[in-house]
Amino acid sequence: MDQNVIRVENLVKYFDGRCVLDGINLKVPQGCIYGLLGRNGAGKTTIIRILLGLEPPTRGQTFLLDTDSSDLSAKLHSRIGYVAEGHNLIQNYRVGRLIQLCKDLSMSWNDEFFEQLIEKFRLPTDRRVKELSIGMRAQLNLALALAIDPELLIFDDPTLGLDTIARRQFLELAIDLIQRQGRTILFSSHILSDVERIADRIGIFAAGKLVVDCPLEELKKRVKKLRVIFPEAAPSNLYLKEIVNQQIDDREMVITVANWNRQKQTVLDTFKPSSCTEIPMSLEDIFIECTRPSPELIES
Numbered sequence: 001m002d003q004n005v006i007r008v009e010n011l012v013k014y015f016d017g018r019c020v021l022d023g024i025n026l027k028v029p030q031g032c033i034y035g036l037l038g039r040n041g042a043g044k045t046t047i048i049r050i051l052l053g054l055e056p057p058t059r060g061q062t063f064l065l066d067t068d069s070s071d072l073s074a075k076l077h078s079r080i081g082y083v084a085e086g087h088n089l090i091q092n093y094r095v096g097r098l099i100q101l102c103k104d105l106s107m108s109w110n111d112e113f114f115e116q117l118i119e120k121f122r123l124p125t126d127r128r129v130k131e132l133s134i135g136m137r138a139q140l141n142l143a144l145a146l147a148i149d150p151e152l153l154i155f156d157d158p159t160l161g162l163d164t165i166a167r168r169q170f171l172e173l174a175i176d177l178i179q180r181q182g183r184t185i186l187f188s189s190h191i192l193s194d195v196e197r198i199a200d201r202i203g204i205f206a207a208g209k210l211v212v213d214c215p216l217e218e219l220k221k222r223v224k225k226l227r228v229i230f231p232e233a234a235p236s237n238l239y240l241k242e243i244v245n246q247q248i249d250d251r252e253m254v255i256t257v258a259n260w261n262r263q264k265q266t267v268l269d270t271f272k273p274s275s276c277t278e279i280p281m282s283l284e285d286i287f288i289e290c291t292r293p294s295p296e297l298i299e300s
Contacts (some may be wrong), residue, residue: 011060022208042205078107081145094209096125114147134161196283224260
């Protein structure tokens with residue numbers, strides 16, 4: 001099998017004449033936790049639905065586990081766990097009945113692991129799904145997805161509605177899963193601190209483009225935010241490529257630069273600044289900078 005569990009090739013998607021995904025190319029290797037980020041409407045859920053064969057592309061192809069998304073069999077679906085935003089389950093079923101239904105439909109079911117999850121989450125099997133809290137429905141949805149012992153897990157904002165403790169349990173479980181040989185996770189979330197805690201590679205969508213695609217630690221090294229003080233008024237143009245954001249106030253300039261390297265440092269040094277201080281950035285800070293209009297591509 002190709003070591004890339006997920007492949008996206010030249011993917012284009014239009015909705016009502018509007019381009020949502022514009023020529024996306026993406027690969028997720030086996031064993032990777034890939035954090036998929038973007039503002040509302042950026043196309044995160046759309047690309048997940050296309051990957052799962054739930055939505056056709058306008059152009060291009062997507063592949064899961066070496067299979068075209070338009071041709072996913074029931075057997076292949078049994079190797080994929082999916083938790084969608086909203087946790088839509090059969091509301092009138094009692095939890096026990098829903099579990100039995102999922103078990104009967106599954107081609108593989110890990111009873112021992114599932115019972116551990118039910119106990120860990122303290123889920124009541126005698127109550128109807130609609131009587132559960134949002135957090136408990138999310139935990140049930142997660143447990144059902146994990147019960148098939150999947151090779152690939154796709155999470156679309158899975159911690160939405162969970163309190164801090166439940167979110168922490170989810171993250172700990174995700175980390176435990178990835179430590180099992182060969183597991184791969186595609187993880188979309190609005191809670192960037194969660195993504196930062198577990199992801200080892202990051203993709204960021206902006207204006208229909210994939211503007212970031214690189215390991216998390218590499219991203220933190222390559223996107224620099226600098227406070228630069230000049231002896232006199234700051235120059236209006238540093239002649240640096242890939243400036244994501246720039247603010248000038250008299251002698252002070254604050255710049256965010258993509259793909260920072262020694263060559264760019266040398267160019268900056270030619271302006272003989274009085275001081276140059278790096279401003280620490282979290283993943284959330286980087287995300288905000290990279291989703292401004294016309295961001296530069298960051299990949300490796």
